[in-house]
Amino acid sequence: MMTIYHNTRCKKSREGLEMLENSGKEFRVREDLKEPLSEKELSDLLEKLTMTPIQLIRTKESIWKEKFQDKDLNDQELINIMTKYPKLIERPIIEGKTAAVIGRPLVNIEKFL
Template sequence: MVTIYHNSRCRKSREGLELLNGSGKDFEVREYLKEPVSTEELKSLLDKLGMAPIELVRKEEKIWKKEFKGKDLSDDELIRIMVENPKLIQRPIVVKNNDAVVGRPASRISDLLN
């Protein structure tokens, strides 16, 4: 099964969803701002992505710049911050089995599906 972690207000996320709609593959949409991810789920996503927590943070978000930029934060603290502030999570994230990609650019999603 394929899952897209989607934010409908994000242009890149909408592009990823459009690509999935045209792929002919079955998938589910997880609107993670409405149904936030748990700590365990975020850790699993990071593992599938092969990324460190700081790599998944949207560093241009206002809340990051105001509250967290320049602080020496541990991986566990970064995960907690993203769980508490899901807008800080890069998007879209597309998961297929035990693999995942951040769909920027959207062609990374195509690569994952093939």
């Protein structure tokens, strides 16, 4: 079963959710702002995405700019920051059993399905 990491306030995330609903495939919704990922879950997700932590961070967010952008942070520190500030994580993310994809642009979800 797939999981969508979703933020109800994000237009792209809502569009990604609608695409999954229309696909007929089984999935669950995880609102990661309400149910943040653990460091282990985030590390596993990054592996499925084949991304580095910095690639998953929304660097235009004010939290990032104010607190972190000028710091030299390693991957583990970045993972820790994302678990503390889940708003910094790009979304929507669609996770399957062995792979995952960021749903920006939405065509990524189409290809993943």
